[in-house]
Amino acid sequence: MSGFRIKLSRSLRNKVHGSWMTVCLVFVISMPVIIAGGLYWKSSVLLHDHGVFSLIFSKEWKPLSGQFGFYPFIISSIWVTMTALILAAPICLLTAIHLTQYAKRWVLKIMHPVIDILAGIPSVIYGVWGILVVVPFIGNHLGTWLGKSVSGYSILAGGIVLAIMVIPFVLNILIDVFNNIPTELSEASLSLGATRWQTIKFVLVKKGLPGIVAAFGLGMSRAFGETIAVLMVVGNVSRIPSGLFQPGYPLPALIANNYGEMLSIPLYDSALMLSALILFVVVLGFNFVSRYIIAACDKRC
Amino acid sequence: MKKFLKAEEIFFRVLMFLSTTLIGTVLFLIVFSVIKNGLPYLSWEMISEVPSGGYYFGKEGGILNAIVGTVYLSLGSTLLAFFVGLPVALMMNVHLVRYQRFVNGIRLILDLLWGIPSIVYGAFGFTLMVYLGIRASLLAGIITVTIFIIPIMIRAMDEALKTAPRGLLEAALSLGSTRSEISYRVFFKQCIPGMVTAILLSFGRAAGDVASVLFTAGFTDAIPTSINQPAATLPLAIFFQLSSPISEVRHRAYAAAVVLFGIILVISLLTRIISGKYKKNRINF
Known part of the structure; x- marks a missing residue:
């Protein structure tokens, strides 16, 4: 029982x-x-x-009179993201190759925790560092060196801080990509008399190209949605930026900065939710394509 | 030709070495500049008192409210996410082990969710709040952060469970265990270090994120006594104090950044120690 x-x-x-x-x-x-x-x-x-297209391509942002044009914010977002990607991409690629092909054990032993800690630092800390180091550097040194008077709160500052934030993320994916390429391929290339660097250039990078592109795609979508660190250093002026030293106002910063007034102005909350929706759709699209490429790549290898 | 090849290789090796060094240097720079600017202003008063009347004009007080708020919020959401996340991770690796295509589909969805920026979760949490009719409070913050960290936790647990040998499942099944027993008594135990890592990782994410609690948790100078009261969090406190024009207040933001950094570093250190320690207890095939 x-x-x-x-x-x-x-x-x-x-x-x-x-x-x-x-x-x-x-x-x-x-x-x-x-x-x-x-x-x-x-x-x-x-x-x-208003309709989607008139909202996205309209340049007027005047919530009080009911005009919501997202164009300046979208352009700012693209500027900051591209700056970050251009800065981060070569560093990530070179480091990933170094760590998977050349590095000795002790280098790996140091770099693993370094990447882990960098990936775990909260974005506010990156923002604080941006204000303490990057903004004064651009304002005082880079600005005078180039003969311009700039405040330092600029697209470039946002791009630098973002680049450092996405480096650990992209690096981890790239290391996976290079580790997944069968060693027989590089062994065959080496045995035919190619140098180490030729093997990397013509075999590894070529074979891993879809994965590399996907890693950058994922890094880009990460950079596109990052909020607080960028918000703290980018200047937040709602004007279409025309250069790296101009202040910008990316979409996530727009949402984060205006949540206070959101409920007191009609349609304002709707506009901010729409910018969240735009972010969601863009990031999801980028992520989906990149993940698809990585999955297809894994299957082939 | 040979000389050129050699030169090219050396050139790129130097570049690679430089970029690797750069990453290490940047981490050192971040740690150094945050600690150098924050440590002089860090005092016992800062971390043991709540803000008093003129705190935001540079008078006495501390950030205890934010520290406690962060701990409440992260603990609450990690706990909730654990109760939702663990079953899903186990189900993917025990119950659905025969349907790999389906499991890979779930993994893709989780990866997509992981990639969604936290500000979108914040905005969604706000929508949810309006829909359910709750005010900005600890509860709303916990719900939003839970949704935000669930995919992170499941994916981390899944990565750990994936490494469990398939023979373990077959052996347990052949001895007559039910699937839930296999899940908890065999797979969960086998992968405890991975589980702890996943929990700590999610806790760190929850503690460090601003954008998701910006709309939902509110901000207050008092320590919340009930789940319906608003709560301050440490990252949010840093963010607000940094935007102050008074340098005294900004200095405290740097000090608060040191506290937050300390918490995150301790979590990351704990993860390493624990995952190293429990590795000995695993069954190896």
């Missing part, structure tokens, strides 16, 4: 557990849809009033 009871309670436990697991799984899988739906629900008011 007691044996029967134990069996019942075990299978009961199993069933309860199975259902809780299923509930959690369904919740997690439907999360992207729920987030998109929620943001669309809030921003639909504005979308129906």
Whole structure:
């Protein structure tokens, strides 16, 4: 009898557990849809009033008179993201090759925790560092050196801080990409008389190219959505930037800076939710394509 | 030709060495400049008192409210995320082990969720708050941060569970265990270091993020006594104090940054120690 009871309670436990697991799984899988739906629900008011294209390409941002043009913010976002990517990409690629092909054990032993810690530093700390080091450097040294008077709070400052934030992230993916390339390939190349560097250039980089592109894509979407660190150093002037030393006002900063007034001006909350939706769609798109390339690449190798 | 090849290789090796060094140097620079600017202003008063009346004009007080708020918020959301995340991670590796395509689909969705910027989670949390009719409070903050860290936690746990040998599952099944027993008594135990790493990683993320709590947790000078009260968090306190025109207040932001940095470093150190220590208890095939 007691044996029967134990069996019942075990299978009961199993069933309860199975259902809780299923509930959690369904919740997690439907999360992207729920987030998109929620943001669309809030921003639909504005979308129906103005239409997507007129909002994205309009340059006027005057919430008080009901004009919401996202163009300056989108352009700022693109400027900052591209600056960050151009700065970070060569460093990441070279370091990844160094760590996977040349580096000795002790270098790896130092660099692993360094990358881990860099990846774990909160964005506020990066922002503080940006204000303490990067902004004064641009304002006082780089500015006078180039003969311009700049405040330092600029696209370039945002780009530098962002570049350092995405380096550990991109580096980890790149190291994976290079480690996944079969060693036979480089061995074959070396045995045919190619130098180490020729092997890297013509075999490893060529073979890993889709993965490298995908890693940069992921880094780019990470940079595109980063908020606080950029907000702290980029200057936040809602004008279309025309150069690296101009202040900018990227989309995430727009959302973070204006949440206070959001509810007191009509349609303002709708506009901010729409910018969150734009971020969501852009980042999701980039991520999806990059992940797809990486998955296809893994299958082929 | 040979000379050129040699020169090219040396040139790029130097570049590679330089870029690797650069990354190390940047970390050193960040640590150095934050500590150098913050440490002189860090005092016992800073971390043991809540802000008093004129705190934001440079008078007495500390940031205890923010420290406690951060701990409450991160603990609450890590706990909630654990109860949702662990079953999903186990299910992916125990129950659905036969449907690899489906599991890979779930992994893709989780990776996509991981990539979504935290400000979007913040905005979504705000929408949810409006929909449910709750004010900016500790509860709203916890819910938002939970949603934000669930994908991170599941993916980290999943990476650990993936390494468990398949034979373990087959052996346990053949001895008559139910799937839930296998999940908790075999797979969970086998992968404890990975689980602890996942939890600490999520805790660190929860403690360090601003954008997701900006809309939802509110900000207050008091230590929250109930879940319906607003709560201050450390990153948010740093952010607000830095935008102050008074240099006294800004200096305190630097000191608060040192405190936050300390918390994150301790978590990262703990992760390394724990994952090293428990490795000995694993069953190896």
